[in-house]
Amino acid sequence: MLLTITAALQPATDLGYLLHKNPAHLQSFSLSFGRVHVFYPEASNERCTSALLLEIDTVHLVRGREKAVALEQF
Amino acid sequence: MSLGQAVALLEQTSARGIDTQSLLATCQQHQTLARRYVDAYRRYCWPVRSITDLKLAPFHVLATQGETHLAKDHVWHMETLAEICRADEQLLLATPYLVIDLTDADSLAQGIQWWERLTGQGGACNIVILACRDVIDHVSTSLIARIIFPRSFVNVHYL
Numbered sequence: 001m002l003l004t005i006t007a008a009l010q011p012a013t014d015l016g017y018l019l020h021k022n023p024a025h026l027q028s029f030s031l032s033f034g035r036v037h038v039f040y041p042e043a044s045n046e047r048c049t050s051a052l053l054l055e056i057d058t059v060h061l062v063r064g065r066e067k068a069v070a071l072e073q074f
Numbered sequence: 075m076s077l078g079q080a081v082a083l084l085e086q087t088s089a090r091g092i093d094t095q096s097l098l099a100t101c102q103q104h105q106t107l108a109r110r111y112v113d114a115y116r117r118y119c120w121p122v123r124s125i126t127d128l129k130l131a132p133f134h135v136l137a138t139q140g141e142t143h144l145a146k147d148h149v150w151h152m153e154t155l156a157e158i159c160r161a162d163e164q165l166l167l168a169t170p171y172l173v174i175d176l177t178d179a180d181s182l183a184q185g186i187q188w189w190e191r192l193t194g195q196g197g198a199c200n201i202v203i204l205a206c207r208d209v210i211d212h213v214s215t216s217l218i219a220r221i222i223f224p225r226s227f228v229n230v231h232y233l
Contacts, residue, residue, distance in 0.1 A: 002076040004083070026087065026094050037097055041086035051083050055100070 001054040012048035019050055033061060077105040131167040149173060
């Protein structure tokens with residue numbers, strides 16, 4: 001899943017302060033369902049877009065710990 | 075597909091001088107794999123507008139009037155079904171199968187060659203059943219029955 005949010009109110013890069021994520025870096029976090037990445041495809045004074053990309057680990061969700069590998073997965 | 079959009083946005087981010095290489099490569103790989111998967115399963119999907127568009131590929135006879143067929147070996151099932159399938163080749167697809175003698179190196183090599191040819195054709199959406207010849211051998215069947223995975227429309231039979 002990909003979610004983007006764009007700010008056009010100047011200075012647009014204030015979006016980074018609002019989201020507590022620096023537009024100058026790609027940041028990744030591990031969560032229970034997989035990994036989440038935050039990055040900024042554009043970050044100028046006029047327009048700033050933050051993108052949230054969910055990298056859901058579907059295999060882990062099915063076969064995660066405490067779940068035996070069994071035929072029902074098929 | 076959001077993967078395509080993610081790749082485009084990551085490339086845009088990369089053009090700003092931000093290191094996205096690792097995530098970009100992952101997303102590109104997922105995109106390639108998703109496309110290949112779609113290409114593979116689309117070969118087994120087609121529009122069904124009437125009953126003549128249906129195809130059935132039976133691989134086991136559960137029961138007929140007054141009788142179950144659990145005591146019959148897999149070769150009986152495959153031969154019987156092949157005969158039934160010939161009655162209506164429009165609707166029924168006979169499943170290719172090969173009996174392999176695991177104690178015979180030539181037979182084993184033949185089986186591997188056959189398997190590689192089938193999987194080499196790229197079929198990724200069919201059913202493979204690796205089974206013991208004797209279906210009432212519960213111990214070995216339950217062990218080997220776990221090796222069922224989507225690949226090709228074939229049956230492999232161990233003696």
